[in-house]
Amino acid sequence: MMIFSRLRIVSIAAIASLTTCYAGMAAADEFDLSPEQPKRVHAQRNEAAIASIPKGFKFVTSGKFTVAVSPGGPPLATYATDAKTVVGADPEYANAIAESLGLQLELVPVAWIDWPLGLTSGKYDAVISNVGVTEQRKEKFDFSTYRKGLHGFFVKADSAITSIKEPKDAAGLRFIVGAGTNQERILLRWSDDDVKAGLKPLELQYYDDEAASLLALRSGRADVIVQPHAQLVYIAGRDKNLKRVGTLSAGWPDRSDVAITTRKGSGIADTLTLATNGLIKDGTYAKILAQWQLSEEALPASETNPPGLPKF
Missing domain, CATH: 3.40.190.10 (Periplasmic binding protein-like II)
Incomplete structure (x- = not known):
């Protein structure tokens, strides 16, 4: 069993995108995106x-x-x-x-x-x-x-969720995930495992863009966002209102x-x-x-x- 929700947000997403652009100015505090790269790490000849x-x-x-x-x-x-x-x-x-x-x-x-x-x-x-x-x-x-190869589980900075490591940790939660992605495939398996164990299924939500997804998370309409880990690391550093509560191998249950x-x-x-x-x-x-x-x-x-x- 699985609960699906496809939400399409246009006007709100446009407003959120302005917030995202403004927040992007803070990214320089966390990541050096200058062409000079003064802190570049150099290697010795091998x-x-x-x-x-x-x-x-x-x-x-x-x-x-x-x-x-x-x-x-x-x-x-x-x-x-x-x-x-x-x-x-x-x-x-x-x-x-x-x-x-x-x-x-x-x-x-x-x-x-x-x-x-x-x-x-x-x-x-x-x-x-x-x-x-x-x-x-x-x-x-x-x-x-x-x-x-990792996907990340990220939540609002003030979320009561502290750790997601296995299917039972995800039972009943509302996940933002991309349609047709590897992480969606894995979460579908997790939901099936939870239902078989007598737990609540996962709810998957799909949005049209990043701004709409982040707005849904910040507003409490979703609990967790799942994307490639590196992408979410950058967003968390930029917006400073998310926290990581776990990672997921792209090849779950195997390493990738x-x-x-x-x-x-x-x-x-x-x-x-x-x-x-x-x-x-x-x-x-x-x-x-x-x-x-x-x-x-x-x-x-x-x-x-x-x-x-x-x-x-």
Whole structure:
């Protein structure tokens, strides 16, 4: 059993969007979106990783590590205040990988839908843009993991809800979730589990945009918002009226990781895994995640082509 509610808010959402724009001015207090990036974390050369670069691998441009990134939004990747420089956790991590390999980063902004074709056609060496590992993608690409794939449970700062870790914690609550998303699929399973256990089902609510969703949460018409964790970290830092009460693996009940994506069989994936593990070992990796408030997404170690989300 499941309770659904599809709410469409137009005039109220327009008002809320003004509030969101104003609140966005406060984001600078939490995240540096300047093109200069004065606090960027830099990496040392990793001679072992450099030595592991396959002799037959040719970088798109000699001396450079060419990486595609989709500026989908902070804190992962967005355009800086100059409206042309791409900044965020993924660009900073890409720069650290480049530095550890003794290369200069060449960042290529692309639309999300375009990265697979661009990568297979050799336009760039890798994609570092919050790409999750899936079994279907592994048929065409190689992966070097660098973050956990997490969704976040966030509530109003003054909410009585303090922790959501498993289905029983969610029973009877009203969740804002995107239609057709992976998190919706998981919450549907949670609701079924709760009903089978004699608990109340979850109520899922769907809104047309972020402003309407946040207004519903602030006004008490919903209890919890569920989105990719990084998105909600930024919103919470910007608006200062939300709190995290839990995280959810994108592959629940299994782990699901985000990875550097490279051409299948190109041979560079093991090098990038080695470089990432070097950054983890010397603390550079942890500093980058902390810089963008994503420490919750830290991996203990990078892996090449781990198990990914199954085909649904």
